[in-house]
Amino acid sequence: MPPELVPLALQLLNALAFSMLLFQLAAGLSLIFGLLRFVNLAHGAFYMLGGYLGLALAQASGSFWLALAGVPVGVGLAGLGLEVVLLRPLYRRPHLEQVLLTFGLAFVLGDVVRLLWGGEVRSVAPPPELAGAAFLPGLGVGYPRYRLFVIASGLVLAGLFWLLQARTRLGAIVRAGVQDPEMVAALGIDVGRLFTAVFAFGVGLAAYSGVIAAPYQSLQLGMDFEALLLALIVVVIGGLGTLRGAFFGALLVGTADTFGKAAFPDYSLLVISALMAAVLISRPAGLFGRSLG
């Protein structure tokens, strides 16, 4: 590759890595909104919790992979419990109330993390297999292996979700539930259990993205609301409730952010906000969303 193009290639890789990170972060939020019809404002808190738990488990067991597998399951189960106890009683009420409840939950979870882990900045080392730089053919310079892993993870997950959604019965039920929950209930499917399962899955996914992001970035207090904001932006740009929206929204935001940071390093916040405003004004339902009644 001609040396002038190397910086561009690097940036494209950076954009892809960040986009996949965003996708994995936002997918759970989009899923929960799609079926349960409210925005889980505790999403960032679950992400942060996942990251810190991943740190703890990786340190305790010595294996990053164990943390990556175990933490989402654990947090997902916790989400299951929370849904049954706190959210189910509120389903008959307007959706804003569920949103507000998760807002309060976000504060509580954030403080739990502070209580357990304190204020220090923490870092998780990538597993030895993924440490260091890989030399990609043609590129001439190394690119961190861990970022390549993040890209792979995102693509694999995207593929898995699409398969699940398009080819399995569960996927069909979820899609139907997104379209018309009353009909699904009328068909005899336990919508309550479906909601619980989807919430738990969405929360587990948030935790998974937290573990994945931990070696990529560092862990510190305040990362929950930062992540929430990003996830909201991605999901709204892409279209609430659709997987395709989360994926392409993440690609758009990730690329805009990466190139925005490179071109106008100090204005990147403005770039993202302006992008979101532009998309929403021209297509209020997001790129792939369906306009909600």
Next chain:
Amino acid sequence: MPVNVDPALPSRSVASLSRRGFLRALAATGAWAVGGSLLAACQPAAPPPAAPAAPTTAAAAQPTSAPATSAPAAQATAAPAPQPTRAPTTVATVAPAAAKPASTGPLKLGVLLPFSQVYAQLGADILDGMNLYFEGIGNKAGGRDVQIVKEDEGVDPAPAVQKVRKLIEQDQVELFTGIVSTPIAYGARDLLHNAKVISVISNAGGNDLTRGRKSPYIFRVSFSAWQVAYPLGEWEAKNLTKKVVITAADYGFGRESAAAFKQSYEQNGGTVLKEIYPKFPNNDYAPNLPEIQAANPEATYNFYSGSDAVNFVKQYNDFGLKKTIKLTGSGFLLEEDVLPAQGEAALGGISSLHWAKTLDNPENTQFVASWRAKYKREPSVFAMQGFDAARVIVEALNKVSGNTADKDALVKAMEGVKFSSPRGAFEFDPATHNVINPIYLREVRLVDGKPGNVVTATLGTIKDPGA
């Protein structure tokens, strides 16, 4: 106006004020507002604040009953300070805290430090440093027991300044210390200055706090951004390379550090190839790294702190820049609070700061040892600053026998405080009330098997220019 055909909508006559009624109400409110304000503004100065325990009222200009004082000197100055007349400036005044004779009983020390959110660790370190010193000398300053009243600075200025107001007006602290964040220091400056509460700032490093916004009552024991960054510029130009790229977090402190470095670097013949200011805070510096590489410098000067520093140093290493472009920066880039998280990615990094954990002098050796014994963790520069802040308070109060009512005497006493600190010689610049700092050159090497800062040179004793 569309005709109201929908029976569910109320008709026009329900509970709407007529235009005349509205205007009448408006006039009444306005008259009462203006009258009330004028009335209040014309009244004599507000009665002295109630005793701290319960919100009882106190008659004006009455000395609050003080327990029998031990020293006659204290008695003489125990008469309440005259009620301040309306302040000459229009900046908000605070009801006089000086009305209470403050020379006996426990010394109320107001502490504002972050205990939650992003700077929580710094707050914990500073407070622990203070407590370490106080306990070491029996918790007495000027013969009085030290009583700490602490509030959480958080990260947003508005609630933090309200807490300062509470410390001054409600808790009636006699001295104030703390503040990690520079914007909060700027926000609280007028409050502290107008209330004449002598303040010992233990972190906030914005240059202006001891320049344009300095106050006779505000002292800083930590550093100014300029002080820490300036000496490194000269050293790098003379000893490292003449081609550097500067990157710094895009906020006040980051920009001030970069500017100070650039100033001395260019003065000594260096060339700054590029300046990049990524947003603050930031998780991902990867988009900026190719630009650094493209400029082809031999070293970079960087300012980041906290998690930004962790992210930057790790990513700098991940992308292989560290191998070909020397990593240098302000001490906060590579300080004890972030080194554990940075790990080996920090090795070889060069920085300048007014302290290093491995600094070899008797006070520091003892400080580090007693810190480790008490807290079972490693100290940071913030811990040292808290330690020094406590010592400054104690030494100044010892000189005035614990009398905080005579502000001028206390200010003079504090200006003259000199001692051997873990950082080296400690003294204030009387013109600015900023500490005069020895600045050290440090390199990150393996110390006892873990990355730590080793002092490789002394860059001089640096006084902030104050203008």
Next chain:
Amino acid sequence: MTAVLAPTARRPGGARRWLVGAGWLALALLPFLGLPPFVISSATQVLIYAMVAMSLDLLLGYTGLTSLGHAGFFGAGAYAAGLCALRFSAELPLTMLAALAVALACGLLVGALTVRAQGMQFLMLTLAFSQMLFAIAFKWTWLTGGANGLAGIPRPSLLGLSLADARAYYLATLAACALTALVLRTVVRSPFGQALVGIRENEARMQALGYPTWRYKWAAFGLAAALAGLAGAFLAGFNGFVAPSDLDWTTSGLLLIMAVLGGAGTLVGPALGAAIVLLLQTWLGSLPGLGERWPMVMGLVFMAFVIAGRGGAGGVPRRPVAWGAVLGLARRLSGR
């Protein structure tokens, strides 16, 4: 199936009027009770946020627009007033005017771009625009002081007389708060206000009836923004500085919490909510032991309020526990 009317559509009950009147009287007399200055300062702060919360209620409770960007106008007004006081004149009417003008302009501009959106989209759009305002406040150091904020703002003066005394400033703020309440109350009781409620209940039906709902929403948005900016003027004078975080989306979130906690759709409710949240923030944080866990307590309290509150049909919980309890007590006291 008739639509559920907003409480304000009916003539307010006697108990409520009595209570509100007593409240205003108590507030007016507060500075003359010899209370410590910090209490007066806290009360002033509560009044300022009560003003913003009430203006947000116009959008949230009456028009059904949930805005996550309201702090943007609050902060814009604060910056405008601060700049006016610093560079031009510290006369209160002028700083108020500057704040009103700037906030109204921002509100009308942002409103034009956002009010056509629905629900979640509207929420995110208001968030986006307030973040843009935040970015401007952060970046334009020459104007706003950047990250360090605008400091050293002098206390406003009224007709030459300084309002530096805490009690004088309190009274000025109270007057502005009363004015805001009066304006909002008038608007809400007027046909315009009724139309807003109708839009909240069922916008399609209002459109079918011939109302240009877009314009109504836009007007409400502009008014709410202007009133928030007015409150911002008092914030700037109170604190003596303005920081970018005053515009932040987390501040907008706090405003929403205040409005919902107190009871959206009642005007008085959000004012009450502001008092609760601020008093919790200031006084809870000082308690030993508990103070450190302030976010957790706040979160739990908020969750409790949401769960306990009885939801209204308009999608916003109205009269949750706090207000309901107070009203119930008032009714019992007045013998109804």
